Amino acid sequence: MSSAILSSFQAYAPGKTDLLSVAWGLVALLTIYITHWLYRWRNPKTKGVLPPGSMGLPFIGETIQLIMPSASIDLPPFIKSRLKRYGPIFRTNVAGRPVIISADREFNYYILRQDGRLVDTWSLDTFAEVFDQTSQSSRKYTRNLTLNHFGVEALKERLIPRMEDTIRKTLAAWSSQESMEVKSAAITLTIDFAARQLFSGDLEKAPLKLSDMFNDLVEGLMSFPLNIPGTAHHKCLKIHKEVRLMMGDVLKKRRMSPPSSSHGTDRQEDLLDHLIQDMNKESFLNEDFVVQLMFGLLFVTSDSISTTLALAFKLLAEHPSVLEELTAEHEEILKNRENADSPLTWNEYKSMTFTLQVIHEVLRLGNIAPGLFRRALQDIPVNGYTIPKGWVIMIATAALHLNSNQFDDPLVFNPRRWKDIQSSVVSKSFMPFGVGLKQCAGAEYSRVFLATFLHVLVTKYRWAIVKGGKIVRAPIIRFPDGFHYKISEKIN
Numbered sequence: 001m002s003s004a005i006l007s008s009f010q011a012y013a014p015g016k017t018d019l020l021s022v023a024w025g026l027v028a029l030l031t032i033y034i035t036h037w038l039y040r041w042r043n044p045k046t047k048g049v050l051p052p053g054s055m056g057l058p059f060i061g062e063t064i065q066l067i068m069p070s071a072s073i074d075l076p077p078f079i080k081s082r083l084k085r086y087g088p089i090f091r092t093n094v095a096g097r098p099v100i101i102s103a104d105r106e107f108n109y110y111i112l113r114q115d116g117r118l119v120d121t122w123s124l125d126t127f128a129e130v131f132d133q134t135s136q137s138s139r140k141y142t143r144n145l146t147l148n149h150f151g152v153e154a155l156k157e158r159l160i161p162r163m164e165d166t167i168r169k170t171l172a173a174w175s176s177q178e179s180m181e182v183k184s185a186a187i188t189l190t191i192d193f194a195a196r197q198l199f200s201g202d203l204e205k206a207p208l209k210l211s212d213m214f215n216d217l218v219e220g221l222m223s224f225p226l227n228i229p230g231t232a233h234h235k236c237l238k239i240h241k242e243v244r245l246m247m248g249d250v251l252k253k254r255r256m257s258p259p260s261s262s263h264g265t266d267r268q269e270d271l272l273d274h275l276i277q278d279m280n281k282e283s284f285l286n287e288d289f290v291v292q293l294m295f296g297l298l299f300v301t302s303d304s305i306s307t308t309l310a311l312a313f314k315l316l317a318e319h320p321s322v323l324e325e326l327t328a329e330h331e332e333i334l335k336n337r338e339n340a341d342s343p344l345t346w347n348e349y350k351s352m353t354f355t356l357q358v359i360h361e362v363l364r365l366g367n368i369a370p371g372l373f374r375r376a377l378q379d380i381p382v383n384g385y386t387i388p389k390g391w392v393i394m395i396a397t398a399a400l401h402l403n404s405n406q407f408d409d410p411l412v413f414n415p416r417r418w419k420d421i422q423s424s425v426v427s428k429s430f431m432p433f434g435v436g437l438k439q440c441a442g443a444e445y446s447r448v449f450l451a452t453f454l455h456v457l458v459t460k461y462r463w464a465i466v467k468g469g470k471i472v473r474a475p476i477i478r479f480p481d482g483f484h485y486k487i488s489e490k491i492n
Helices: 002-012 016-042 077-086 105-111 125-130 136-150 152-175 182-199 210-221 232-256 271-278 287-300 303-318 320-335 346-350 353-366 397-401 415-419 423-429 443-460
Strands: 089-094 097-102 119-121 372-376 380-382 385-387 392-395 461-468 483-489
Touching: 077 089, 077 397, 097 105, 105 392, 105 423, 136 152, 136 182, 136 271, 136 287, 152 182, 152 346, 152 443, 152 483, 182 210, 182 232, 182 271, 182 287, 182 303, 182 483, 210 232, 210 287, 232 271, 232 287, 271 287, 287 303, 303 320, 303 353, 303 443, 303 461, 303 483, 320 353, 320 443, 346 443, 353 415, 353 443, 397 423, 443 461
Parallel strands: 097 392
Antiparallel strands: 089 097, 119 372, 372 392, 380 385, 461 483
């Protein structure tokens, strides 16, 4: 019986040759599928012709090349090499997302004026997780709120003297140290000052120091978005959560107790008071939104300013003739006062012609942000190519700021270049804060803070480097060894 069954099975079972054929067939099908998938990855569908470029490896794209550190203030090699190979507009892929990178000044100038029509504001994945994408109505509200508390009128009426007082105390403390790591110390300065304007310093007694947390947070923002323990991205998101919890506690306590009972009747209304009042008027103003907004405002009023300050220390120390001219401008301001100890005024700030040229030159060379990001709301034709709907457009501001056609010797620190620079170059090739109506709402705040800091620094102090000073771009500019300076009060 058993032998009969075995004989029947052998008669109908496939032989070794048949099994091998099936296996090879499956391999062939899998190879065809993978080949087709790779082709589609490298050649995305579009109604027109895509800009030249490469999509890199599946899922990863060219992310690793983009964030590869470069020990130079020049353009990141990733962008520089591709501009040379492909021209001013090329395609790539960052963390699985198709991106168009543009260094075309005319196209960039055009596209930045098409917000809400051809494009809308967008952030890289890590930034999007940390700074939630929001609706147009909430963006408009946020912009108006920021201008109300950090704009020109706020600067004129109350912020400049507060800045100067804080900076004076800070520099006095720095000068008492053997040396200061300027970048991290500047983050502490800018975070603490902004926090006092946002919520009257309610986080000063928090269990964790806010400025230290922001130092670590920044390092993860341009990392590969891999959210597993041990990665910079994971640490960034963890810190973000901790900061939000701290700010959430501040919001809840403030809502439960009126200003008169928790802060005293002499406390002036801060931005958090303004938000709490509006929470009953605007549907999108829930606790999560308020906390996220406070977090975002702290970041944008601190990181770029602190990085620019650190770079200014280095560049001014290396260019004594620029420092001499800058110092002369500020000493002239003191001479023209009836009382040399009077606080800095808005009119004095507006008279700082060379100071603003120095600030612009530091911003031009520093290129603090990797670029400006937009998302195509429809197919966009450009130079015979098509940018597909939904694709991200990265305006490579560094490529504009370091373009030798617009700026002679672009890697040279030369503030005097701004004396005769054409307005068309400024409008289309210099955009550290964006352009037009979408310019960063804190642009003037940043310039005033930097100018006020320089005013106190050059009139009261001198400084010399102790160690560090190395610059790395990845693609955000960073100082891996720190900028350690000995700051000393001038003896008149």
